[in-house]
Amino acid sequence: MNINLTLIGQSITFALFVWFCMKYIWPPVIGALEARRKEIADGLAAAERGQHEQELAEKRAAEHIKEAKGQASDIISQAQKRANEIVEEAKDDAKTEAERIVTGANAEIEQETNRAREQLRQEVVSLAIAGAEKILKREVDKDAHASTLDDLATQL
Amino acid sequence: MAETALTASGYIKHHLQNLTYGKIPEGYENAGSWGFAHSAAEAKAMGFMAIHVDTMFWSIFLGVLFLFVFRKAAKYATEGVPGGLQNFVEWIVEFIDSSVRGSFTAKNPIVAPMALTLFVWILLMNLMDLVPVDWLPQLAGVVGSAVFGVDPHHVYFRVVPTTDPNATFGMSLAIFALTLFYGIKVKGIGGFMAELTMQPFEAKSLPVKILLMPINFFLEFVGLISKPISLSLRLFGNLYAGEMIFILIALLFSSGIGLGIFAGVLQWAWAVFHILIVMLQAFIFMTLAVVYMEMAHHSH
Numbered sequence: 001m002n003i004n005l006t007l008i009g010q011s012i013t014f015a016l017f018v019w020f021c022m023k024y025i026w027p028p029v030i031g032a033l034e035a036r037r038k039e040i041a042d043g044l045a046a047a048e049r050g051q052h053e054q055e056l057a058e059k060r061a062a063e064h065i066k067e068a069k070g071q072a073s074d075i076i077s078q079a080q081k082r083a084n085e086i087v088e089e090a091k092d093d094a095k096t097e098a099e100r101i102v103t104g105a106n107a108e109i110e111q112e113t114n115r116a117r118e119q120l121r122q123e124v125v126s127l128a129i130a131g132a133e134k135i136l137k138r139e140v141d142k143d144a145h146a147s148t149l150d151d152l153a154t155q156l
Numbered sequence: 157m158a159e160t161a162l163t164a165s166g167y168i169k170h171h172l173q174n175l176t177y178g179k180i181p182e183g184y185e186n187a188g189s190w191g192f193a194h195s196a197a198e199a200k201a202m203g204f205m206a207i208h209v210d211t212m213f214w215s216i217f218l219g220v221l222f223l224f225v226f227r228k229a230a231k232y233a234t235e236g237v238p239g240g241l242q243n244f245v246e247w248i249v250e251f252i253d254s255s256v257r258g259s260f261t262a263k264n265p266i267v268a269p270m271a272l273t274l275f276v277w278i279l280l281m282n283l284m285d286l287v288p289v290d291w292l293p294q295l296a297g298v299v300g301s302a303v304f305g306v307d308p309h310h311v312y313f314r315v316v317p318t319t320d321p322n323a324t325f326g327m328s329l330a331i332f333a334l335t336l337f338y339g340i341k342v343k344g345i346g347g348f349m350a351e352l353t354m355q356p357f358e359a360k361s362l363p364v365k366i367l368l369m370p371i372n373f374f375l376e377f378v379g380l381i382s383k384p385i386s387l388s389l390r391l392f393g394n395l396y397a398g399e400m401i402f403i404l405i406a407l408l409f410s411s412g413i414g415l416g417i418f419a420g421v422l423q424w425a426w427a428v429f430h431i432l433i434v435m436l437q438a439f440i441f442m443t444l445a446v447v448y449m450e451m452a453h454h455s456h
Contacts, residue, residue, distance in 0.1 A: 006208040010326025022269035028230040035235035
């Protein structure tokens, strides 16, 4: 148990070991540890961000669906309104058409009536002339009394 | 057992003698030339100009082993999934890093690697204590007699460097030098001297200050010197005592079969307990070294 040069030898050895460790061992190991720590932290942050984004996307999707539903109901109500309008229009058209047909028919009837009346009048005039001829027993000069007969015909 | 011809005290003494290389002193064979000491008295007579070859060999061997393994892991260290060795090294490095962060607040790139070196190196040196006490000295004796033709009785071989006060003092003196260097570097020579002379007794007036200086210096100097001494003696004492108990247990092996089995059980039990001591002493040495460095960086 003598104190001798070993003391100094040990000090030098120790110093060399510390130097080597400081230069070649500590930095790479700590560097790797730091890098991994950072990578893990980044990964966790990315995961969190992803989750957050997913939440946002879900919210957005829900909004879209809501909007789409609103639009769909709008479209449906518009379509219903339009259908009603078309029905109304069709009704109106039909009514006008019917009125037109009725008017046409009325006009035709009137025309027919007039024509029949005219015919009747002619026949009545002929009958009246024939009757008058028979009554007077003589031939009435048609040409001489044409104006008189026309007057009569119009009065009938 | 070592040599049957040896007495118990001879056996113990043989185990506690380092393999010493130095200038052979007067009154011994081959006086004046350099060689290995053949006895404890011869080693003692060599004085300071001698070296413990076994201590140096084992400490350097274990230190290089530590640096080699750690360097290998550090070289291929990736930030990806670590392999087995890298995992192990990272585990130790992280443990050291967190305990250094806990007790060292200043910024100094030397402290954490120093702590790592201290812890692993001392742990490895301490663990040599768990190798049965006779194996390696016996082997050295055989090699010594076969290769170098020396009487195996004269081949001394201690395998636990930390039971050599030279080793522990060597480390603590290096740490002491570092604390002095950084103490002066951080506080300046004036601040450093003031710390030694202006406390713990403080005064307002200059004459009283000067009067208190020697007292303060005495107290602070004792405190300063006691740090490296207590640091190295603590490690040395614990390991020396542990080794001594292993040697005493080993003595029992020669005392019949009953005591031999008892000694086997004892050795196992002491070895298990010793694992705790070995770890603890390495950790304490490292932590205190870091604390001393912390004290050097901050005025208290």
